[in-house]
Amino acid sequence: MQRREFLGAAAGALALPGCGPTQPILGGFAGVNVERGHAWRDHAGSDAGPPAVVRRTRVVIAGGGVAGLAAARASRLAGVEDVVLLELEDQPGGNSRGGQVAGIACPLGAHYLPVPGDEAHEVQDLLEELGLRRRVAGRWEYEERHLCHSPQERLFFQGAWQDGLLPMQGVSPRTLAQYQRFSGRVEALRREARFTMPVLRAGLAAPLLNLDALPFTTWLDREGLDDPQLRWYLDYCCRDDYGAGLAQVSAWAGIHYFASRHGFHAPGDDSAERDAVLTWPEGNGWLTQRLAAPLGERFRPAHAVLRIAETRHGVEVDAFDVAARSRVRWQAERCIVALPVFIAARVVENPPDFLREAAASLHHAPWLVANVHVREPLADRPGAAPSWDNVVYGTRGLGYVDARHQALDPTPRATVLSWYRPLGPSAYDGPDGRRRLLDRPWSAWRDELLAELSEPHPDLPALATRIEITRYGHAMAIPAPGVLARLGARERIRAGRLAFAHSDWSGYSVFEEAFTRGHLAAG
Structure with a gap:
């Protein structure tokens, strides 16, 4: 792994109000040789x-x-x-x-694989070859050690952690109604056309091409789906999978995110089966x-x-x-x-x-992954318990995953948090994301990360010892x-x-x- 390390006070922790004593944080760019x-x-x-x-x-x-x-x-x-x-x-x-920080395995990019559907039989064959799935009594079973342990995900919203990533705490009846309407439209479109992964097995039916011709925001406007919490969540999903916001991706891509995998689960839909994902410390x-x-x-x-x-x-x-x-x-x-x-x-x-x-x-979206070593567990805010995937509402980043979430040893100890930051065009970023990715010093990304994650974790700057940043100038194609x-x-x-x-x-x-x-x- 190529590294450039910057030491001393200039590379130290960001001083934030209420964060307690600060210490020098080692780090630099790692993982990809941009030069x-x-x-x-x-x-x-x-x-x-x-x-x-x-x-x-x-x-x-x-x-x-x-x-x-x-x-x-x-x-x-x-x-x-x-x-x-x-x-x-x-x-x-x-x-x-994947890589390591302070001896702890962590992802340098993609960190999970959803259990593949029937159309992805090549991927299913790979998982069988690797011992990740097997046939038992006529049914496929996946190796539980590699399935993401519960709790899987939570959202820091209105000052507290909540289960799941869809904003729920204190939202209005109108917001809940729009969640239900969007869920219904996704299911209706799933019945109307094939949303498959890989997409080459979907065909180019007229409903898919009609969605492909529109920006996702245009389709949402036509459907009257304008709720701020719903729009934030859908924008988060687009930036998560595509690196760009819902105004830049097609309506097909926005629907495909849900319809090709797990659907959209509105509140109260307890009968819906949540999708399982495979994950590892190194992603x-x-x-x-x-x-x-x-x-x-x-x-x-x-x-x-x-x-x-x-x-x-x-x-x-x-x-x-x-x-x-x-x-x-x-x-x-x-x-x-x-x-x-x-x-x-x-x-x-x-x-x-x-x-x-x-x-x-x-066109491709730039992307950044920062792996943060913390010497002991962070203090937590009220609400849902620490999860594998932890997202902060309304921020530029996509939150962080905990590299030790899959560990069978429950003893609290040091871990690595992997923070994801898309830089494609969106409501948060303009068209110059690649230039900023490459021109900004690593300390600027360190400061942005610490400021963002200190909202739920004020003690992070005092507990972080090292931050290694991996940059991808052309990380993913934008649909x-x-x-x-x-x-x-x-x-x-x-x-x-x-x-x-x-x-x-x-x-x-x-x-x-x-x-x-x-x-x-x-x-």
Whole structure:
């Protein structure tokens, strides 16, 4: 893991009223080598001269995120072992990497996986392979140690913690009525059209395309759903899954968040079955490490892909080996391009029209994850008990998850809190999120985190010892109006000897989409 540490009083804790004594907080940027990515962007490897070495393999996979790892697994299951996977970073996993702070495992990105539905059978097969689910008496059961323990989530709202994330304490009858109306509309739309994950199995029925053509806010206005608490919650959900606010994503994306998984549970709907999620201290890094393990030395970290070209007899993939500071050429029968579309369009020689069009039409949200080590449990405000996912109403961040929530040992001790901060366009952030993500010093993000979480936890600045911040300049695709129509229906995306696999081709970024597309690309 690359780190830059800043010590001393200048990197110390933020002094907040009523927080008690402060102490220096160590920390810095970690997890993703932003400078390496920018060097690739600026063609730093292009002056390395001709390839220093030429190697041969059967399949090259460009990109070691979830899609690339899924493609490697599918190749192995098909008996194709002669595969090499090239990844820019030092670790595989993309947005699903894990790390450690002060010896405590924590997520550097995605931190959970909902129990997949029937349409995501490739993901179900993976979970079975990893021992996470099994058939018992004709029914599928999931390994309880890996299912999120209760209590799962709570919201700090009007000065106290409440169960669940939908604002409930002291809300008006009108608010409750709008919750019920939105729940009814979600269920009606679920009956009218297929909302599936992965989206490529939904088809492009007229109801879905009609929703895809509208901003989510426009659809809510038409439905008369204008309650501030409902709008806050829906905006939170869009920023959580898509990195941008409900004014920027399509109505299809806003409905899909609920209809493809668990529905929308209005108050009093006790008959509805709540969805289960799988989670680990290191988040989805638990999954990606197990996907990468069979590759061994065929996983090549710190290799920046510079060029992908078809030849008369196969493909050539040039990569810049960061450690050796030289260009390496791989000759192969074919290449699986498991890169974000904007990168693929740069490195694929003579890119096909559909790739150029996708790169031009898709925009990505920046994202930040801050892992905070606290030396002892925080004092808590009244209300619901400490949970795995803890959200503060009306803030720019998405709250935090507790890395020790799954621990079987109940002894109170130090832990790591993972705070999530989307920076795509929303009511909280303008269009310059990426610039602010990269230009602000880590101490500015530290101060924002401490100010936000000190509302429910005034003792946080005094108990925090270290904060490590991971930045993603292009974390996730934003499903803006029209994205489903342009991208979502494509199942297998090929051009000659190149197969394309990334969650971008679904128009938004979640594990199920990336994994399925990687699996299919290797077919």
